[in-house]
Amino acid sequence: MTAVASRPAVLCVDDELRSLETLERTLDDDFDVFTAANASEALSVLESESVHVILCDQRMPERTGVDLLTEVRERWPQVGRLILSGYTESEDIIRGLNDAGIFQYITKPWHPDNLISTVRSACNMVSFQQENDLLNMEMRLTEMESESRVQHKRSKLQQSFRLEGIKRHENSPLNAVCAQVEKIAPFDVSVLISGPSGAGKELFARALHYNSLRADKPFVVENCGAMPDELLASELFGHKRGSFTGAITDHVGLFEQADGGTIFLDEIGEISPAFQVKLLRVLQEREIRRLGDQQRRKINVRVIASTNRDLEEEVRAGRFRQDLYFRLAEVPMELPALSRRKIDIPVLANHFLTLAMSQFDKQVNGFSDEALTCMARYHWPGNVRELQNEVRRMLVMAEGDTLTADLLQSRILRASPESERGELELLANLDGTLKERVEMLEKRILRETLIRHRWNKSSASLELGLSRVGLRSKLERYDLDKGDITDRPKH
Incomplete structure (x- = not known):
């Protein structure tokens, strides 16, 4: 079944019984009508029922309509207030507007259609006012919530940059x-x-x-x-x-x-x-x-x-x-520059990795020791921004659960502690004989190639044009193994 919308409730107050009955008959088809013969009865109805509009006669023995509606305005300000009167004294009208805050002053005799229209307008006004009050309350709550969100974001920003x-x-x-x-x-x-x-x-x-x-x-x-x-x-x-x-x-x-x-x-x-x-x-x-x-x-x-x-x-x-x-x-x-604070590289790399894992929704266990060692040898001309980009690239390219050194770009793998100088200048300034200098360069090439091939000796020997026996001989000669990080040959 379809629910029937509730009708507005109207309270009619008049000390004359016939007038009260006429009001009830006129309004009953469009409104839920309550009646009261005097101010006391009217207040009792208002205390027990939800009323949208009160329609009150001005001349009553106990209290005038304006006096009653003035109290209604104080106690139930959301109720619409209308005055009925056969008299049009300006003083009553002014008091009704100023003290009782009436919506309209209706003179007798009234026409039924006009009365229904006036009461309906008053009910609509009350509904609009109630809706407006609710919206204002929502706006205040929204403003408070928005202000709270701004304060929260500002607090997070301040925390981030402490x-x-x-x-x-x-x-x-x-x-x-x-x-x-x-x-x-x-x-x-x-x-x-x-x-x-x-x-x-x-x-x-x-x-x-x-x-x-x-x-x-x-x-x-x-x-x-x-x-x-x-x-x-x-x-x-x-x-x-x-x-x-x-x-x-x-x-x-x-x-x-x-x-x-x-x-x-x-x-x-x-x-x-x-x-x-x-x-x-x-x-x-x-x-x-x-x-x-x-x-x-x-x-x-x-x-x-x-x-x-x-x-x-x-x-x-x-x-x-x-x-x-x-x-x-x-x-x-x-x-x-980052090259002057290489002690920070592992801390920064792990921080950038945490951020990247959250952004890309991809989890790994961190960096291998070999990868961090290679990062520390590189001079990072792009500084912290370059480091962050490299960490993000490694995470994207990674297939295992650890970011290993072979994921690093070649320029980083080829780096040495002295690589901020050019290779020719480096070789010219190395100590030792020509044979020792060439051996140092050869060892660096071997190490970089093995790292890129994840220490797969077959792949590395193929790239270098060496036999597996020849590669093994050189590794033994330089005492080069997976944990080695030095450049100088060991004799």
């Missing part, structure tokens, strides 16, 4: 950098982070922000490298519609978006001399002007910049403004 969360060995050279961040983060000073590409400059910029008093404000990033001046100005300072070809809407620049927080200007050493002047003015005056706009806007932003260049040398060469350099480098900070 200094103790930066992955490194307990004796890492980064400890000194982290101690510097801890000292300067709370203070509103500009910081210039220098270091090679991929060393983690943005990571430390975020650490500075999320350990500062601006942690609950925006952190925005702009890479300034190889970007035309007009586009860079638009990105940083914003523009007005029509200020240049393609500017079809107003655009708020990153300095405005970061107001109260931090802006990170990556690769600051790449900006042109002309743009250096514009940026210097913004930093000096702490205000920006959008392209095509005459209005200047004050900004409150902490600036952190980074570069892989030697900006002091750039200043001496006249390619970078000295005054801008000093504005940016109130506190200079230098990040060491």
